Amino acid sequence: MNPVLHGTxxxxxxxxxxxADTLASILAEPEVGQWWPxxxxxxxxxxxxxxxxxxxxxxxxxxxxxxxxxYVEEPSPDYRHASIDIFLHPAWHGKGLGIDAVRTLARHxxxxxxxxxxxxxxxxxxxxxxxxxxxxxxxxxxxxxxxxRNPDGEWQDCLLMDLLERDLD
Numbered sequence: 001m002n003p004v005l006h007g008t009x010x011x012x013x014x015x016x017x018x019x020a021d022t023l024a025s026i027l028a029e030p031e032v033g034q035w036w037p038x039x040x041x042x043x044x045x046x047x048x049x050x051x052x053x054x055x056x057x058x059x060x061x062x063x064x065x066x067x068x069x070x071y072v073e074e075p076s077p078d079y080r081h082a083s084i085d086i087f088l089h090p091a092w093h094g095k096g097l098g099i100d101a102v103r104t105l106a107r108h109x110x111x112x113x114x115x116x117x118x119x120x121x122x123x124x125x126x127x128x129x130x131x132x133x134x135x136x137x138x139x140x141x142x143x144x145x146x147x148x149r150n151p152d153g154e155w156q157d158c159l160l161m162d163l164l165e166r167d168l169d
Contacts, residue, residue, distance in 0.1 A: 001014060002014040002055055002057060003108075003112075005057065005104050005105065005108050006104070007100040007101060007103065007104035008100050008104075009061065009096065009097055009100045010059050010060060010061055010066075010097055010100050010101050010104065011059075011060045011061075012057035012058070012059060012060075012069060012101060012104055012105060012108075013057060013058050013060060014055075014056070014057060014058070015048070015049050015056040015057060015058045015068055016049070016058075017045055017049055017050070019049065019058050019065060019068075020041045020042075020044045020045045020049060021041050022065050023039075023041075023044045023048070023058075023065070023067075023068055024039055024040050024041040024043075024044045026066075026067055026068075026087060026088070026089045027039040027044065027087060028040075029089060029090050031090040031093070032087050032088075032089070032090060033151060034150070034151055035087070035122070035123055035126055035129070036087055037149070037150065037151035038151070048068065048070060053072050053073075054070055054071075054072050055070060055071050055072070055073075056068055056069075056070040057069050057070065057105065059086070059088060059097070059101050061092065061097060066088055066089050066091075066092045066097065067086065067087050067088035067089055067092070067101070068086070068087060069084065069085070069086040069101045069102065069105050070084065070085055070086070071083065071084045071085075071105065071109060073113070073115070080114075080115065080116075081115055081116070081117040081118065081119060082109045082113065082115045082117075082118050082119070083118070083119045083120065083121070084102070084105060084106070084109070084118055084119075084120050085120065085121075086098060086101055086102060086129075088101070093128065094128075098129075098132045099132055099135050099136060102132065102133065102136045103136045103168075103169075106118055106136060106137075106163060106168055107168065110165050110168060115165075116164060116165050117162055117163070117164055117165075118138075118162060118163045119141075119160065119161065119162045119163075120133055120138060120161050120162075120163075121144065121147070121158045121159065121160050121161070122158060122159055122161070123148070123150070123156055123157070123158055123159075124143055124156070124157040124158055124159045125156070125157075130159060130161070133161050133163075134161075136163065136168070136169065137163050137167035137168050137169050138161040138162060138163045138167070139161060139162060139163070139167065140159060140160075140161055141159075141160040141161060141162050142159075142160055143157050143158070143159055143160070144157065144158045144159070144160050145157050
């Protein structure tokens with residue numbers, strides 16, 4: 001079970017099945033759904049909350065659920081690292097909460113879980129997300145061509161970014 005993590009502004013707590021409907025409604029917001037398409041409550045439960053390898057935290061602000069942040073760990077000792085992802089309700093975009101959540105999870109994964117490297121792979125066109133990750137210390141590695149499908153089913157490029165322990169501010 002994941003611990004509760006406290007950032008400067010947000011709290012990250014383990015997501016529960018009771019969060020699925022709220023998270024699905026956040027993912028249905030057009031500003032979020034363009035990057036996280038085709039999620040309903042059943043898919044949120046199956047692929048995020050109940051997934052064996054994915055660990056999901058609910059992102060809370062003053063007790064209200066505003067999004068989720070998650071990670072997947074590569075357990076092989078020769079490749080050990082974690083990949084993360086995040087989404088927040090659009091009402092909370094641009095307020096530094098994503099930076100706080102990403103930084104809080106990054107510190108947990110590096111200092112508590114023993115990772116030396118973290119990866120994230122936003123859509124190459126998702127400039128807001130890329131700026132957020134850079135503010136935490138992530139650096140561009142390269143473009144992964146035709147990496148994931150967008151809401152229209154077209155393949156889109158994603159930007160592989162990583163953060164080493166020494167890059168975390």
